[in-house]
Amino acid sequence: AQSVTQLGSHVSVSEGALVLLRCNYSSSVPPYLFWYVQYPNQGLQLLLKYTTGATLVKGINGFEAEFKKSETSFHLTKPSAHMSDAAEYFCAVSPSGNEKLTFGTGTRLTIIP
Amino acid sequence: DAGVTQSPTHLIKTRGQQVTLRCSPKSGHDTVSWYQQALGQGPQFIFQYYEEEERQRGNFPDRFSGHQFPNYSSELNVNALLLGDSALYLCASSLGGWNIQYFGAGTRLSVL
Numbered sequence A: 001a002q003s004v005t006q007l008g009s010h011v012s013v014s015e016g017a018l019v020l021l022r023c024n025y026s027s028s029v030p031p032y033l034f035w036y037v038q039y040p041n042q043g044l045q046l047l048l049k050y051t052t053g054a055t056l057v058k059g060i061n062g063f064e065a066e067f068k069k070s071e072t073s074f075h076l077t078k079p080s081a082h083m084s085d086a087a088e089y090f091c092a093v094s095p096s097g098n099e100k101l102t103f104g105t106g107t108r109l110t111i112i113p
Numbered sequence B: 001d002a003g004v005t006q007s008p009t010h011l012i013k014t015r016g017q018q019v020t021l022r023c024s025p026k027s028g029h030d031t032v033s034w035y036q037q038a039l040g041q042g043p044q045f046i047f048q049y050y051e052e053e054e055r056q057r058g059n060f061p062d063r064f065s066g067h068q069f070p071n072y073s074s075e076l077n078v079n080a081l082l083l084g085d086s087a088l089y090l091c092a093s094s095l096g097g098w099n100i101q102y103f104g105a106g107t108r109l110s111v112l
Helices: none
Strands: A003-005 A010-014 A019-021 A024-026 A031-038 A044-050 A056-058 A064-068 A073-078 A087-095 A107-112 B005-007 B010-013 B019-024 B031-037 B044-050 B053-057 B064-068 B074-078 B087-094 B107-111
Touching (some): A010 A019, A019 A107, A024 A087, A044 A056, A044 A064, A044 A073, B010 B019, B019 B087, B019 B107
Parallel strands (some): A010 A107, B010 B107
Antiparallel strands (some): A003 A024, A031 A044, A056 A064, A087 A107, B005 B019, B019 B074, B031 B044, B064 B074, B087 B107
């Protein structure tokens, strides 16, 4: 069975600072990995995904994530935080992309002015 | 191009009642998946509908059932509601199964 663990249910960073949201996965087969963002009272929006190939994945809104098989990690980063980045972020895994998404419990990102 | 739309946005029910939630997929999509997101938790997969059939199911009791119509829209039905069914119910659509899923804004169900 696959699972993801998001370290830190709440993360606060100053505007302009580096954003780092952590995600570790467990999967018995090569995983497909995703980061979604959820703004208040909205559904989930796909930020980026890793399937195969290049391990550094670039997404929307300046976010990127790096797949590290040796560390079973897929951390999300952004060089400079904006106020508009305040939201809930979810990491998700799907075995080989042909099965359901399994989500982590989410990380709420707060941006300090 | 309309995205995934869900109705209603909010719903209040009492224990033991039945509820139906509706979802219209993104234009061109043929697959609908339903998720339950409890407060403070990540979404949990309920089931997926493709070609009007339930193709995969998560760990949810039979009280949760669904339907997909020929126009690919879908309904989620929950019978004999429990307090623990209070959650945000998300619908996601995709093309041809487990490709990129696009989510609606959800229906918030409160069971009193």
